[in-house]
Amino acid sequence: MDNGRQMAKDLVTNLDLNLLRVFTVLFQEKNMRRASERLNVTQPAVSQSLKRLRQHFDEPLFVKVTGGLAATGYAEQLYDLVSPNLEALFSGLSHLTHFSPEELKQPITIALSPPAMMALSGALILKFKQLAPNVPLSIVAWSGQTITDLSNGSTLIGVHYGDIAYPKAIHRHQIALLTAAVAVRKGHPLLKEERVFEQLSNYPIASQLIPEWNEKIVVAAQIMERHGMELEVGFRAEDSAVLVDVISQTDMFMPITNLFPKHRYKDIAYPNVQVPKQERYHPLYCYHHLRQRNSPLITWLYQIIQQTVEEQIELNADK
Structure with a gap:
């Protein structure tokens, strides 16, 4: 039980949310070039982010296949966990900075x-x-x-x-x-x-x-x-x-x-x-x-x- 708690803590500590964003886009595209285009960064930057993700989770996450990448079973579980929550988080953060008076309804x-x-x-x-x-x-x-x-x-x-x-x-x-x-x-x-x-x-x-x-x-x-x-x-x-x-x-x-x-x-x-x-x-x-x-x-x-x-x-x- 203590080891499990320690492992969960390690997965959260020092985790960069931007890396999770790269992960979700990579999972959706299964291709480094298309992922870099969506993220508006270079392919080497995506590759470096993937390297950091692999180190953080101690897991390959993706393997090379003809035409791109294939997700591992661990990556599929991680995506199911991360994707909806990350989307809600970034949406909420965007809402904090977005302000439209015509949409206001509060007294x-x-x-x-x-x-x-x-x-x-x-x-x-x-x-x-x-x-x-x-x-x-x-x-x-x-x-x-x-x-x-x-x-x-x-x-x-x-x-x-x-x-x-x-x-x-x-x-x-x-x-x-x-x-x-x-x-x-x-x-x-x-x-x-x-x-x-x-x-x-x-x-x-x-x-x-x-x-x-x-x-x-x-x-x-x-x-x-x-x-x-x-x-x-x-x-x-x-x-x-x-x-x-x-x-x-x-x-x-x-x-x-x-x-x-x-x-x-x-x-x-x-x-x-x-x-x-x-x-x-x-x-x-x-x-x-x-x-x-x-x-x-x-x-x-x-x-x-x-x-x-x-x-x-x-x-x-x-x-």
Whole structure:
């Protein structure tokens, strides 16, 4: 029994799977030249592989006959064992590197922070209908539960600003560096000002609540304080549409970035606010679980989201 176990172990240890591939093709072709053509290698290379196979199994495997090779009884048993399993293995490995969005059918959930939800949802849905029409897509609002959902896989990927706490098991990619700006109603007094940033403290702020980022603080107020100004918080809400409705009817201003969909709102204007350089830029990230870092699906989702962000920023460029 011990000798049998030792022999089985010897047959597995240091066995090159590529040699088994050569063996299966040789068995099927029974001819060195045809086998080399199928494998796209030279005949001497096939001959060398056969030599290594014979040494490994301590068995001739094939004998020369008129017109080519004949398999030994041992080779026939080995082929019956190896061929179906090797085929399944190489097929599975190929599947890992092959990725076709149109073949996707698994449900996908994407979490978006409120500004991203406002700017990207519709465009992402259209892209999925075009590129991955069979995917049941869910877009949910980023919440205090999202990091947990990313960890357990119920949410596949999320989009949020960078300054949030996340565990080591979560990985992030930067997809854009957003530029800070301000939105106000048309006819707002700030539109006549040359030094808009310095005048912001004269008007209340309508601040967007972004889970995991600014629930306890108003980031714009902190920025103003660093520059010696006090800011009155007039209104806070998570819903982007509510904030747009408020600033369209009041003198409040709303901090935004160049991701804000300017092209959709005809009653909103954008004063030329010169935010100090050190406060001007905010990274936008994709978040997902570390175990999916090399997943073709995650790579594709990251690319689609980044492309959508870039397209939305371009749409807003001339507004």
